[in-house]
Amino acid sequence: MMHIYKYFILISLSILxxxxxxxxxxxxxxxxxxxxxxxxxxxxxxxxxxNNPQKQEITKVSYELNGKSIDKNSILTNITLGQKEITAKxxxxxxxxxxxxxVQIFNNVIPSYYKYEVVNTYPHDITSYTQxxxxxxxxxxxxxxxxxxxxxxxxxxxxxxxxxxxxxxxxYFGEGxxxxxxxxxxxxxxxxxxxxxDVNTFEKLSTFNYGTSKEGWGICNDGETLxxxxxxxxxxxxxxxxxxxxxxxxxxxxxxxxxNLNEMEWIDGKIFANIYQKNGVLIINxxxxxxxxxxxxxxxxxxxxxxxxxDVLNGIAYHPxxxxxxxxGKNWDKVFEVKIKKQ
Numbered sequence: 001m002m003h004i005y006k007y008f009i010l011i012s013l014s015i016l017x018x019x020x021x022x023x024x025x026x027x028x029x030x031x032x033x034x035x036x037x038x039x040x041x042x043x044x045x046x047x048x049x050x051n052n053p054q055k056q057e058i059t060k061v062s063y064e065l066n067g068k069s070i071d072k073n074s075i076l077t078n079i080t081l082g083q084k085e086i087t088a089k090x091x092x093x094x095x096x097x098x099x100x101x102x103v104q105i106f107n108n109v110i111p112s113y114y115k116y117e118v119v120n121t122y123p124h125d126i127t128s129y130t131q132x133x134x135x136x137x138x139x140x141x142x143x144x145x146x147x148x149x150x151x152x153x154x155x156x157x158x159x160x161x162x163x164x165x166x167x168x169x170x171x172y173f174g175e176g177x178x179x180x181x182x183x184x185x186x187x188x189x190x191x192x193x194x195x196x197x198d199v200n201t202f203e204k205l206s207t208f209n210y211g212t213s214k215e216g217w218g219i220c221n222d223g224e225t226l227x228x229x230x231x232x233x234x235x236x237x238x239x240x241x242x243x244x245x246x247x248x249x250x251x252x253x254x255x256x257x258x259x260n261l262n263e264m265e266w267i268d269g270k271i272f273a274n275i276y277q278k279n280g281v282l283i284i285n286x287x288x289x290x291x292x293x294x295x296x297x298x299x300x301x302x303x304x305x306x307x308x309x310x311d312v313l314n315g316i317a318y319h320p321x322x323x324x325x326x327x328x329g330k331n332w333d334k335v336f337e338v339k340i341k342k343q
Contacts, residue, residue, distance in 0.1 A: 030054050033088050033101040040076060041254065042108040042288060048072040050090060050099070060091035081105050081289040082233070082250025082257065107254050107290035113343045114283070114295045119324060120337035123160035126305065128153075129330045132177035132186070132218065132263055133315035136199060139163075140317060140326070143177040143186050150174030152186055152202060157326065157335060166202045176218035176263050178226060180240055185226060187216030194219075194243070208243040211236070218264040220271060227271060227286065229264055233257040235271065235289070249289035251282070258282065258291060265316040267325070272316050279313040281327075295340055297327060304332045 036047035048063055049072065063070050064087040065079070088099040124130075128151070132143035140157040144150055150168040155161065168174050168188070175187035183205065184197040194216055196206045210216060213230040220227050225246070226238035237246040251258045251273070260276040270292070271284040279301055283293030297313050304310070311330030318325055319337075328335040 029097050029099065031056070031090055031097060031099055033086055033099050035086075035101070035103065039106060040103055041106045042076055042079070042081065042290065044076050044108075046070070046072065046074050046076065046086075048074075048086070048088070050088060056092055058090055058092055062089045063087065064089075076105060079105065079288070080249045081107055081252040104256075105252070106256065107252050107288070109290065109292065110254055111283075111291045112293045114293050114340045115343050116295060116297065116338040116340045118300075118336050118338050121303075122157055122335045122337065124328050124332055124335045125160060125162070126307070126331055126333040129311070130315040130328050130332070131175045131330075133317040133326065133328065134178055134220075134265065135317050135319050135326075136179040138321070141177060141179060141184065141199075142315070143174045145174045145189065145330075147171065147173050150188075152177070152184065152197065160335075164202055166197075175216050176220075176229070178219045178221045180221045180223070180226070183240070185219055185221075185240070187219055187228070189216060192216070211245040213245065213248075217276070218262050218273065220264040220266040222266050222269075222286070227264060227266070229261040229273065231260060231262070231276065233259045233261065235261060235264070235273075235284075235286075249286065251284055251289045251291060253291045263314050263316055265318050265325075267318045272318075272325075274314050274316065276314075277312055279329075281313075281316060293342070300327065300336055301329065301332075303336075304329070304334045307331070 032051040034049045034051045066084050084103050086101045090097045129145040131145045134141050140155045142153045148170045152166040153162055154164040173189040175189050177186045182199045184199050187194045192210045194208050197204055213236045215230040217231045218229040226240050228236045228238055233251045234248045236248045262274040262276040264271055264273045271286050273282045279298040281295045282291050285292050309331045313329040315328040324337050326335055326337050
């Protein structure tokens, strides 16, 4: 009897597990989305179709790309790069199936290489762990990092003299900054919050929390929208009035994504971005996220005082009247004014 009882228990458990795994009595669809390409680039034609191995009678198919209706032969234009989701709504008689497929869209150009010319060299506070650098109305502003040492400053770029200084509270690690409509927006690391100040008085006007972005690394603006990096390949678009995220772009080359985006600057319609732990700068198309250019500033590091606290290039500021770019690094004792030119 004991053997029969054990057998009965096993059968009962088997039935229970089967029902738990298929509560609706439904089966996995045999249909799937097919894309006639191994990889996708901006400008490619999708050529979508439905894999239908059981030859079921399909009466209608409609497609969406990230929630927007598309044709099966849509050309990938007016779209941002990166991870996307294609959805197919398939009608089979009186039934409908929803299919999804994740794809990556790469840039369709190889980045151009830019060379630079140093036109001036200026002193910089060697103790400043530079995180953000920006000109506003001809004045240079800087945000520095490290807990207990983070600062917001206005600096005379020609002499290095600190014209105005605000020490952050000890628990905050300062990150990037940008200035729009007489307001300074400063990010912090790990605390998941940023600050808004009056540019003239450094009075703190408000505090804001981050949205879905993981962190606060770099920030810039185009005169209307704030662009915020979080250490990944994503750049988030923020409303400057309420700091809400309006969406994001993903930074890609023709080969793949570029993570660790850090300090940023808006220059002539493009985003210039440092990559953390690198001594180069990317030139990014803000409409697509595509990398259009690369500047190798590595040789500059050898031109500053070498010391144990010396760290990587970080800090890009554009001077619109001089049409030059100012770059420095973490604990560098110099700021370099450069002009760039495509090779």
